[in-house]
Amino acid sequence: MKQNKPVRERRAMLAGMKPAPCTGSYVFCSTTDQEVIVAARERALAVFHEQEGVSFVLAKDVAVELGFDASMPMSRIVLGVYSALDGVGLTAGVATALAELGIPCNMIAAYHHDNVFIPEEMKELALSVLEALQYASSSIDGAE
Template sequence: MTQDLIRERQAMLAGMTPTLKAGSYHFCTTDAATVPASLLSRSLAIFREDKGTALILSSEDAQAHGFDLSMPMARIVLEVYSALDGVGLTAGVAGALADAGIPCNMVAAYHHDHVFVPEAMAQRAVEMLLAVQRDATSLPD
């Protein structure tokens, strides 16, 4: 069965079901000409930028490779199947968190969007996103 993709902002927010995942993550970067194969296979995400390769690694992997551990992040998965051309999910989530003073880094993947917030703010972020979801659910279409 193929999952229907959602494109409309209110429907995406109403169906986002934010889920806090276990684990602690770190945004890391390396300018090494070649990224070690062990990092490629263990990274949650990789993005090649002009100034280096950015990686999202578990705390264990970041520590094992000598990366900075000063900003542990929690990962919240938005369980809605938003379309790649859907408009407004990232803005709605990032705006609500910003209004609450919670910084976030958004990663839009193929199946779901992922919200990374400072670990100490994770529970509050989930509560804020659940409130956004409730509000979007209660609005008329």
């Protein structure tokens, strides 16, 4: 499978991010219970081992089924740009644009794409902010 070259330059990352909303609700949760860890691991969108326990990003229905608090459901927006792992500024640019309108976000950078998680009720506003940021970044002379 041919892979595109990763983008490193801040403006090019922002201009190429193509924010795309995903369906579904997600919950961030953590546990030290080994049975729950085993049950959640294969169904998780993301897993991270922290000193305090194993953290998961789970679909809301899975989180509820496993007994986690699902009172803060999050929506997911995938940034379509293939940002380089050593690229600088994508997360800062996205978080700053959202923060200016009081939209909290949690970023998860995976290998190919960055993912933005925002409170469900702010999904449409966040998407419009990210689309405006992408447009503004692509309109600047010299943007790739």
